[in-house]
Amino acid sequence: MSRAAGTASEELEAVPVPGSDPSQGFRALFEPRGVAVAGASSHPGKFGFVALHNILRHDFPGPVFAISLSGEEVLGLQALRSADELPDGGADLVVVCTPAAANVELLRACAARGVKAAFVTTAGYGEAGTEGERAEAELKEVAHELGVLLAGPNGQGLISTPASLCAQIVAPYPPPGRIAIVSQSGNFVSSFMNFAIQTGIGVSRAVSAGNASATTVPDYLAYYADDPATAVSLAYVEGLPDGRAFFDRIRPLAARKPIVVLKGGASPGGARAAASHTGALAADDKVFDGACRQAGVIRAATVEEAFEAAATFATQPLPRGPRVVVYTSAGGWGVVTADAISHSSLELLPLPEDLRADLDARLPPRWSRNNPVDLAGGETRDTIPECMELVARHPDVDAVIYLGMGIQSNEARLMPRAPGRPLRRGRGDGVGGDRQARVDRHRAGRYPSRQPGPGHRAGHGPSLLLVRQPRCRRP
Template sequence: AVRPLPITAVDAAEMLDQLQTQALLGPFRGEPAVDRDAVVAVLAALSAAAEAHPEVAAIDLNPLIVVDGAPVAVDALVEVDGSAAVDEATGGPGARPDDEAFRALFEPAGVIVAGASSHPGKFGFVSLHNVLAAGYGDAVAATNRDRAEVLGISTVADVAELPDATYDLLFVCTPAAANPDLLRAAAAKGVRAAFVTSAGYGEAGPEGIAAQAELVRLADELGILLAGPNGQGVVSTPSSLCAQIVAPYPPAGSIGVASQSGNFVSSFLNYAVQTGVGISRAVSAGNAAAVGVADYLDYYADDPATSVGLAYVEGVADGRGFLERMRSVAARKPLVLVKGGATSGGQRAAASHTGSLATDDRTFDGACRQAGITRAATVEEAFEAAATFATQPLPRGPRVVVMTTAGGWGVVTADAITTSDLELATLPDDLLAAIDEKLPPRWSRNNPVDLAGGETRDTIPEVLALIAAHPEVDAVIQLGVGIQANQARLMRDGRFYPDHGLERIVAFHERQDARYATEAARISDETGKPILLATELAVADPDNAAPAAVRATGRLCYPSANRAVTALEHAWRRARWLAARGLT
């Protein structure tokens, strides 16, 4: 287990819990259990010593033995780096733009698209198209050297021709060399934020690095928030704003996205379109010359339109500052993160992509755990974790019941739960007796709760309500939704429909599966417990009545039981992190 300094006693205890060999700390061959509190105290003391003496490069306690359950340091080695200079200015979080500057980016009073093109294959055309097509309602202007009309907009050759105090956001699709003069002209018109899509900056060698530094200096002098450069764009559904060089535009929701990669923004937005779990804000940080991913996430933490932050990063230049800022963010709202460059190959790719500095992955992973960041391995896992935070209550404990209409699904789900931080709940006697009254004797009488084909019209929601309401159950994963509607689709598409009573039975099957989904959401809201519905039909047939009804409730229909377990595990880890720090 690895954590960056400083660590608290809570951090140290979590490090012990993370050890795969932690069972060795228990009673063994007549020896008492190791005093975990004493080990925690040793780790916390090492952290305090390192913080108090910045000249210390490393402290090695080897061996640390156990005598009568207490840890004893037999030998220690302290390495001192006398040449190490400590710059306190870089030790903490950097300042971010104020909320007014971010409002100019995400809720602008008007938008200028600089470099608009009449050619539909150019970024300047696509950007203007996307702003207009998404339904942005305030003033929109565009510049074009030839003053060509583009998408019904009469363009101007120079920003100086536009009225004063009408536009807050400048969306830049012009070559890098033109951008300094463009920023000066925009600032004179009252523009307060600029998103720069242009490449040729920090990712492009020494000349690009110098040009980027000059652009940052100029934007700061002019009082303009500078997003990018080399970025994809910005989306803000509360403002119906889609200022970006690619699709898509997502449904409205409460997930705030910030990414060092524009492609990951697109991926997250595509998942929002597919699942129906929507987005509040999304921004591609690009080279993050002046405003980085941490700045956007910090803004989202106090943004009333956003309930969870979702980020992709490729490297962190100031690890200590990033950790401190993200710890503050995570204390206020859930924060989900995917990191590229976890391997040496990925680190080389990250450097060539955005010029970012990759960090040691074990240290970064430990920092995430310490700061309360939910780290996901894949974009799918990240979006599903964020969607779970945005739409489900946090579990009060780890005890999970699986309810299924088929035994095999329950078995593999039980396996996944058993190998996670969750617990497969033991069904208490009173709950067993209550379910006995609803199901035939052949039901599993165990967890997973296999209904064994004993469902009637009302059985599924009634049994689900019994399970979720029980005080010894913290969460439910429901499997098997959509089966009836799947058969209904085959009947509807077949040559016998609507005769032979098929029209009636098709309607019944679809109505039942939709009801199961809506009842699950209602019961979850009523009990304050997460209830996750999983079926491969979420992907195989998203128009199936069950996943469609789940989407209509605003929740995520998980494409597999394993992915539901992973999402629920992330939710439990967050609940546990908050509780350990008295933040619930």
Template sequence: MLDRMQAMEKIFSPRSVAFLGASNNRAKWGGIIFRNLRKGGFQGAIYPVNPGEKEVQGFKAYPKVSDIPGEVDLAVFTIPARLVPEAISDCVRKGVPAGVVISAGFAELGDEGRALQDEMVRRAKAGGMVLVGPNGQGIAVPKLGFFPWMPVLRPEPGAIGIVSQSGNVSTVFCEQLAEYGFGCSKIVSAGNCADVGWADYLEYLGRDPDTGVILLYVEGMDDGRSFFEAARCASRAKPVVVLKSGRTAAGTRAAASHTGVLAGSDHVFSSCCRQAGIVRAETVEEAVLLAATFVSSPLPGGRRVGIVTGGGGYGVITADAAARAGLDLVKLSDETIERLRKFLPPWWSPNNPVDMAAGLGAYGGPMDLLPILLESGEVDGAIFLSAGWVYPMVDPLKADKDFHDSDRPEIRALVDQDVDFCRRLAEYARGSDKPLLLHSNVARLAIRRRYPGLLEIIKRGLLLYPDIESVTRGFSALAERKEFLSRADR
């Protein structure tokens, strides 16, 4: 019998999959998810299990898992809840080590459903079988083209591992990460967490070489102590970002009806997160951006930050946001100011943020100023505001227009200049041992509208922050992690 982590490995890298409830009806979950599985590019064996069909979507079907001639590493369940416990027993007889129970109708429905869920888990544990779910939408491993899940969505491979108690939230995480150019290692819709729980996921992803950052959506848990112990262990190896709901009385009631879990005290949860090194997000987008931050930036030595901006108003707003985020907007030394002054117009007011004061073109630019700041020894990292400023000027945002093919030479020249600048900016940021975080007002449009300069940044694995609040929060989160690791090493 495999140990728990070995059995979990079969969830994410199976050689063969039995799909219970596979259907020829493309309107049913069993039809949709089976199609996603077979169309994703998975190279292992696929065995549909349906006693009412001889063939499902071109694959030979089997009445029961025990009728399958070869070994089965993973079973996926989309059959009615009342049939799952006996199907689990059949899998145990076959020697299946792992299962993903997508079926709903368990603890989230009350006492009767909880009893059915408990019986399912009892049979699985008796046979050494681990179970994801129930009441989820499946899992995905993009690197393997493995998509036994509900959404017709195939994220790119990447370094962010996602576990979510909501299938919908896991989908939104993936969609928003893709919007900024980031992919995923593993994605799990954990549902009720009846068997495989938070501690298991944290231990597995903490060890997983393909996962650089762990991103969780949590509604509640039965064993908070094991969660935080596992999270503290995982946090020493890689960042853990958590979005926790059920923070209000209304949210707690909603969590209980959604996944049948207890949300618990939000104050206690926040305190434990700080102790365990977990970075807590307030919104879905913040969770996504924080996860991408940790993938794309080195850690700063502290909270001292330098800011370079092309507009004074944005610099003032960013100064306020930096202060709210607990960052130190340091006063620059006379020596550094004199070095900067050589590249700035006479009307520049010496300060941090460094406002280029409409001197672009006639004077120096960001690639003159940022190295002076980052190499001064006076800051732990820098923020550059408004990369891609040219695109709102030349892109009409209409489907029948494409500035890439413009016959106006002045527009083409602006875009070409921006491509060269963004390439140099991205290469400098990538080569810096200090974080250089890049903000763009059109970050959310960069991939969709194919802004060529900003794509130079994105394809080098850097995050473009869409607003001032997210870029300052990103720097603060990097500093927060540095502080945790320093405490943990004592």
């Protein structure tokens, strides 16, 4: 169902729609004042039922309209027989679940009533042969002419947690958070949102780009880059016929906000031009890899890794450098984390003498006296945060990986002064987290200091973040 991720947008930019600006369309898509569902149905198997049901169920606060030829009552709403019956300016987003043949007329009627964005779930377009391609081209042209932002077609919809909007034909609705998702595969959107539900690390916006005929993956990423509700973008792409245009567009975006990319469909592109060794070695995956590095885009190998990377960026401040202290009350976790660090570009900081002495003064003699700082069961609910503070404040320490798995740390979590709290706080009263967040703010935007939810893999997640941090440009 996918289509080029970098093709249509340039045209849109080159020929601005008279009297509309693209941000208006995106605002209508993700922060609509009112929503209409075209093709609303009382049949639970129909897209027009599910989309409307989801919008109502997740308490979209603005007006919701059902449009159905039958004029029946759907989910307690009296359906309008036509988009002509929409009140002027009542809905700025329409979720289209009607057959392809009806959609051009529908768009015109909706636009006349003030609709600025349309998500078209309808299939049977470019993915379905020549006839469908023609219909899709017409739909795109009409949307362009009307100044309506066209999302899809052949996509499963979108969600926007700041707007309490669940306008999609599938169920998962994630908790609010700061990850923004765009995918050329609708099902991957669902997978990412299911991870969000499992981990408690939430999502700001998520959209299934469908055929991406008018609004492409880079277009959404451009919106996310300026979206105050979003800290990190997470994209699934496949088949990039113009990989260069894709990277030309997302490179400046990645400099503003982290972008995590998962790519499907590695093709042996370079192997075709085997006249040179270089060409033979240029399987497109390797070139894509290099292009990601060059653009400062974080490439993930799997769906899980992609979500973890995004989750970590959404919840942790960026470290200012590679020198890490592992702080633990569980020896084994400290050891495996140290191993992971040794296979990365991070450094396990040899414990500075003054820090060692400070810790010595507070811990019983059996602690590790080196990095990993293994408290070895000698900790108490008071010394855990105290020592953490000492470590985090030390000027040589760029980042702390805290693996709090001991009995004492669990107990301490229940106490008023929990071990995680000093690091969890925002700027102003925090300790290490405060300093680290401030250091990186200028480079990569602002990061929340929300602690991962209980389902998040505490040891792995932060390590992943540190390993995958965007490159630091050397002078």
